[in-house]
Amino acid sequence: xxLKGNLRDFTITQLLNLVNLACKTGTLVIExxxxxxxxxxxxxxxxxxxxxxxxxxxAGILRKNKKISARQYAILAERAxxxxxxxxxxxxxxxxxxxxxDIIESLQQNFVYIIRQLFTWVEGFFRFDADMLPPSDKIxxxxxxxxxxxxxxxxxxxxxxxxxxxxSLDMALKFTDxxxxxxxxxxxxVEEWRVVSYVSPKNTMRxxxxxxxxxxxxxxxxxxxxxxxxxxxxxxxxxxxxxxxARAFRTEDKEQQKSFVNRIIDRILSI
Amino acid sequence: MQTVKxxxxxxxxxxxxxxxxxxxxxxxxxxxxxxxxxxxKIKNSTTVAMDFGRISIDDELVLYLFGTPGQRRxxxxxEILSEGMLGFIVMVDSARPETFREARSILETFRAYAPxxxxxxANKQDMDDAWDLEDMRVALRLDxxxxxxxxxxxxxxxVKKVLLELLYTILAEMEAGD
Ligand SMILES: Nc1nc2c(ncn2[C@@H]2O[C@H](COP(=O)(O)OP(=O)(O)OP(=O)(O)O)[C@@H](O)[C@H]2O)c(=O)[nH]1
Ligand SMILES: [Mg+2]
Numbered sequence: 001x002x003l004k005g006n007l008r009d010f011t012i013t014q015l016l017n018l019v020n021l022a023c024k025t026g027t028l029v030i031e032x033x034x035x036x037x038x039x040x041x042x043x044x045x046x047x048x049x050x051x052x053x054x055x056x057x058x059a060g061i062l063r064k065n066k067k068i069s070a071r072q073y074a075i076l077a078e079r080a081x082x083x084x085x086x087x088x089x090x091x092x093x094x095x096x097x098x099x100x101x102d103i104i105e106s107l108q109q110n111f112v113y114i115i116r117q118l119f120t121w122v123e124g125f126f127r128f129d130a131d132m133l134p135p136s137d138k139i140x141x142x143x144x145x146x147x148x149x150x151x152x153x154x155x156x157x158x159x160x161x162x163x164x165x166x167x168s169l170d171m172a173l174k175f176t177d178x179x180x181x182x183x184x185x186x187x188x189x190v191e192e193w194r195v196v197s198y199v200s201p202k203n204t205m206r207x208x209x210x211x212x213x214x215x216x217x218x219x220x221x222x223x224x225x226x227x228x229x230x231x232x233x234x235x236x237x238x239x240x241x242x243x244x245x246a247r248a249f250r251t252e253d254k255e256q257q258k259s260f261v262n263r264i265i266d267r268i269l270s271i
Numbered sequence: 272m273q274t275v276k277x278x279x280x281x282x283x284x285x286x287x288x289x290x291x292x293x294x295x296x297x298x299x300x301x302x303x304x305x306x307x308x309x310x311x312k313i314k315n316s317t318t319v320a321m322d323f324g325r326i327s328i329d330d331e332l333v334l335y336l337f338g339t340p341g342q343r344r345x346x347x348x349x350e351i352l353s354e355g356m357l358g359f360i361v362m363v364d365s366a367r368p369e370t371f372r373e374a375r376s377i378l379e380t381f382r383a384y385a386p387x388x389x390x391x392x393a394n395k396q397d398m399d400d401a402w403d404l405e406d407m408r409v410a411l412r413l414d415x416x417x418x419x420x421x422x423x424x425x426x427x428x429x430v431k432k433v434l435l436e437l438l439y440t441i442l443a444e445m446e447a448g449d
């Protein structure tokens with residue numbers, strides 16, 4: 001049930017990653033230092049974001065993005081007070097003021113701007129409410145989260161945390177086969193692209209770091225961002241499947257080993 | 272006498288000692304110490320070297336369950352304990368998301384030791400604050416192929432289920448390796 005915690009232990013980018021990979025619908029409420037943010041999602045995509053009591057009206061956002069002039073804003077503020085954002089949007093498009101794309105883009109920029117501010121929050125309670133949907137009078141957007149996740153993950157600089165996330169550089173990477181994610185749609189840095197070009201179960205992260213001339217900290221930071229965005233996963237070098245240690249038994253006889261495991265199973269069933 | 276061992280690992284206070292205690296036929300030989308540091312006072316004692324439980328299978332075979340200490344400052348024990356293990360179980364406290372990062376780290380560390388089969392247990396599923404398994408799976412970055420099981424460590428049936436799933440995984444690996 002509960003999906004709640006503190007940002008100290010679970011960062012905003014990790015939460016976005018969770019929403020993204022689990023294709024969640026609902027609202028993330030974050031009580032930061034002196035401000036409350038509400039971020040809504042539909043099927044793992046960003047739908048809406050609101051920070052505190054800041055003006056989040058369509059007219060206000062368009063004004064901030066210089067899509068409408070101060071005069072137009074004043075007129076709208078005066079005449080369109082009873083209009084919902086959806087109605088206002090339709091009015092502006094029909095009147096030929098703005099295109100639908102202009103409006104959606106402005107809204108997306110505004111939401112991204114809000115989330116960027118959240119990246120700086122290091123403390124605060126969060127909870128995810130699956131029953132709380134984006135306000136129905138607002139214009140819905142659908143923004144992929146990968147780019148925001150990559151951007152936020154790049155900001156993790158603490159050596160200790162990176163080492164915790166990626167303890168061993170002797171493991172390798174492989175691309176995840178998640179439908180709907182195309183690495184070409186993600187805004188990677190030059191450094192990240194270089195690492196991506198060596199992603200293969202054949203190469204350990206240490207080897208990739210050597211050829212790309214990254215130090216231990218840098219390679220971990222890049223890998224962490226790629227991991228968070230769900231683009232790669234950590235695998236054993238050579239893609240070796242799991243196998244039972246030869247030293248787990250005193251006998252080398254495979255059939256006898258299997259018989260041991262079967263006997264353990266039977267015994268546990270009978271406890 | 273043939274002995275085999277399974278290692279039970281996971282973050283501080285995840286329920287490793289409790290898990291072993293639920294199925295061991297001997298009183299768990301535990302190296303618990305009273306916790307004095309105020310910051311760690313979410314319970315009274317912690318494992319400092321290892322826990323040790325036993326299940327005798329028959330006249331020829333004994334299964335040992337080794338629990339690792341959860342606290343990082345004892346992690347020099349991990350590699351020693353994992354030597355020659357048949358498989359391992361990572362216990363995670365479902366109600367304490369603040370330990371998920373540590374759980375990921377422990378899992379990755381053990382995975383790097385050896386290609387040994389493992390399963391992950393979402394422990395303390397009986398608690399009100401427990402996270403859902405689907406959310407935990409993503410938060411723990413578990414591969415879809417990894418078995419991830421709900422668990423309540425005081426409940427013997429639940430512990431048996433986790434052990435059995437690990438053993439089935441081991442058997443499947445052995446068969447695939449033939
Ligand atoms: N409600 C509930 N409590 C549990 C469960 N498992 C363990 N506990 C309790 O959680 C606390 C920690 O359990 P331990 O078994 O000591 O944990 P540990 O992983 O051995 O801890 P360290 O050795 O200190 O790392 C104890 O108070 C247990 O009784 C469970 O499934 N449900
Ligand atoms: Mg213990």
